[in-house]
Amino acid sequence: MSGICIICETDTHVRPLYKKNYREEDINEQIFSARRLPDRIHANVVRCEKCGLVFASPLVDPSLLSGLYEKSVYTYGNEETYIAKTYARYLKKLAQRMDTHTKPWSYLDIGCGNGFMLTAAKEAGFEHVYGCEPSHHAIEQADPSIRHFIKQGMFSAELFQNQRFDAVSCFQTLDHIPDPRAFVRECLKVLKPGGYVLFINHNIASLAARILGERCPMIDIEHTYLHTPETMRTLFSKEGFTEIDVFSVRNDYPLHYWAHLVPGPKKMKQKTLAFLKNSPIGQMIIPLYPGNIGFIGRKPLA
Template sequence: MRHDPIITARACPLCGAGADQAEPFLADSRDETRLSASSFASRKVPEYMSHAMVCCRACDLAYVDRPPSVESLAASYHAADYDSADEAEDAADAYARALAPVLEKLKGRGAALEIGTGTAAFLDRLEGAGFAELVGVEPSSAAIAAAPDHRRPWIREGIFEEANFAPDSFDLICCFMTLEHVQDPGALVASALRLLKPGGVFVGVTHDRRAWLNRLLGRRSPIVDVEHMQLFSAQSARRLLEHNGYEAVGGASFRNSYRPSYWLRLVPMPGALKHRLTRLLRGSWFDRWHLPLNVGNFMSWGFKPY
């Protein structure tokens, strides 16, 4: 799991501003002895480790200026553990609720693509919303293995590559909690624009680093993560789409709804205490409920011009 960073500092992956426009944001807090297959799993117990990050004064993006190589990141995600199937279903429900007003603006519901689909839980919701063709791309073998049998034909294992799809072929492309993880989010949304039909929409979900809870927690926020190559604000998430040719760009924060035992997983507290409390919660009557909370997740969208 060791990642050797790229020696030469990169420009801002959103706006291209150089090092003269960057200021320190997070110090390198990685401990290689604590890295494991679970370090690159979705919805894991937070480790509060990160690569060194800078913040771009031009566009408000915080990013790793000396990231690991694309190849080493791909290998880490391919080998990542997966143990969050229940939470994936809860997240898919939250995304579907937040996305409903955007889908009303779509003229067609032919093909949909999800980049970083996990167990394809959200593709199930899109099938229920009337989409005729469903495709998901997922690098984690463990996540695909955890998918129900009826979803697996929708999933293609690997890293998203534009060349694997025909231009102008999708009405909807989604990328939930993945834009932070790729080395070049601008290239990803630019590729998505070329794959969308005119009038089609790209929808992303990212953490909002400027949300009140993330600012309050600081380095103890779960968004401080060794997986994250960049951290967006609401402003930079919208600007990513505007900068890459989308129109009618919008965005909104929304609430996620999870069981109390999962919310507890994200709370910064000593690990032994968290483990004991989690064991008490799981299986209790209280843990059957779902608590809706706005914890700083932000949905952004943009349409391909006609």
């Protein structure tokens, strides 16, 4: 019994991929913080050979996950600027698609951390910006001008009562969701008719993922479901999204940040990272397509 694929709705093609490699007592809040050093701890991982979806089976207890995310410590640090620039490029792409007659636009970022994308969204032309984030610590780090537009909690339409949005974004969060189909339905609920979603998350069919295998940072205890461009398309179209566009995401990061993502012996890696962080070469901006999927979809008008 390997678990049901949520895309194919059967376990017929699901095969074991990697065996769970941690003990329950090793789980702590640090593990669930964003941007820690990849440590290759993961649950039992399986793959559906038909559609390519990779997922944890059995799933880590969702109540345990939400409790840990609430307490998790926010550690993006200096990389935030580069991450914001990358995501902002795609927010602008989204804004270009949208009908200016529907302005002023309201925007929601799910899993917004300290809300750094709310500021970027304003610059991209979204007048009313909101966020949703489970980590108290992350919200405390938010700029006072946007902090009270961030709702604390795991995302659900209920959290926003009758509030509806012209656009919803979700950056590197879908991979962490215990029930992605229910999550996509909740996104649909908070959108106005004709509203758009923008998702960016890992691509498990990418070259990096295929080369690194179990050593790939995507294979991680935090990740419940890992998608391919095709499974993204199917996931959203099954729930009624239209005008779907799936694309590769270009990230412009400094060399020391790329180095942080490459697996290697811990001591050597720490030394290399310390050197790169303090040298001009480490600050060089390198544009790469590291294996992220971009996704835009639209809620039907009627």
